[in-house]
Amino acid sequence: MKKVCAAFLGLMILLMYLPILILAVYSFTDSANIGAIHGFSLQNYVTLFTKPELREMIVGTLFLAFLSAMISTLLGTLGAMGVFYSKRFGNIVVGALNQVPVVNAEVVTAFSLCVLLIGVCGVDKSSFISLLIGHVVLESPFVYLSVVPKLKQMDNSLYEAALDLGASPAMALRRVILPQIFPGVISGFALAVTLSLDDYFITSYTKPATFDTISTYVVNATRGSQTNIKTALWALSTIIFVVVIVVVAMMNMAEKNKNN
């Protein structure tokens, strides 16, 4: 029975990773289609890093992800702290509104934001403002949700003690409360970055016509017929896969060190 269970888990992992692995193998060949047997080649990786439009797209995606994640982390963390200490208004209004982007379909969030910003307010999409706002709307509720549990676990008397010992509220906030909720802030930030990197819907509705993130670029490329772009994206997928593995392994190791 144990063996059957292990085999089932193994099979599921295999199915989940097989497409990515096959693509990774073929990214090192000069083949334009998987299935055919071809020679070893690094051409896809060369194209990926030398073609200006691909490079701009990758840098733009990363820049957008980190910028929007920082803004979201700031807003979401302050929001969570404020709501934690507020009585009625904050709790009900912010708490409820925060759930809306979380449960809402991304298409609906994207469409409604777009109607407001472009239809009603007349924001110009090419200014990147709508794109940035869109990503912050997507990410900050999740930052909020990862900070709230940390606030609830916090020992509240430490803050009072700091005030009694002469710290100003701002100082107590920075030196006493922030360190206690910091793990939640960091995981919120990490989540915000991954949400931004993975997003297609918000981006495609709010982005300037000339700008692409990885997601929108890939979707357009699957419609196009340029095979060198298609296979360069295999290389990109392989690199992202390796980066994710490294990050996850590092997180695991850090966790282990903390426990020891």
Next chain:
Amino acid sequence: MGKIRFSRAQLCIPYGLFLVCFVFAPLVVIIYYAFTNGQGQFTLENLTSFFSSPNTIGTLAYSFGIAVVTTGVCLLLAYPVAYILARSSYRHKSVILMIFVMPMWINFTLRITALKEVLTIIEGNLSFHPFLNTVIGMTYDFLPFMILPIYTTLIKLDGSLLEAAADLGADALQTFLKVTLPLSVPGIISGIVMVFLPSMTNYVVLDMLYNSTYIMGSLIGAYFSAYDWHNGSMIALILLVIILLFTLFTNRYSDSDAGSRGGVFGA
């Protein structure tokens, strides 16, 4: 240095304002647009045209079907994975769980590209089996979101309850059906929430696999690109109502744990 006195509750003002401007206001705007026409007059025409057009109703039904089947398949695959992993005595459970949820962090368009290449080798033209391929694509995309919440509830399950059931004479199957399964319902519900709504609206999967747009999400997209914001808003509103009903229904059962999307990062 002048000190400004502030109460800690005021810290939520920036975020509160942000939410009112960019979450609440858009909802008001689409409700307004949904019930007006191009001249700004009140009308129910957008609503009636949605329910009288075979195209929109057909799309709604088809999307619903895709979502139901995808959620079912995900549940059937994810539950055994989560169950085996949670009840196992493997030493590196957390690492194995990581392997199962790691695809979440690889850009989904790239994963669907990979899947498309493999499916094309197996099947040839993907548009011959649209429903099947959509379900495969969506399952491939959303499976981690189902595994994680179920695993989280199962791992918290009190082992002594299972021992008690066994002591009281229940066999393995009875213990599972009467103890484990009912106690894992919150996790199942969270998983369903994570999978059902996205699979009803995620039009990119269909679009990428075989250039189809026969799903709720694309309807909005089509009206949006045609600048028909009134009909688009009506569809967004209808989706919103479905989501609201769904959330009200599932909230009664689900775990109050912070979004399962972030569960892995939770320190």
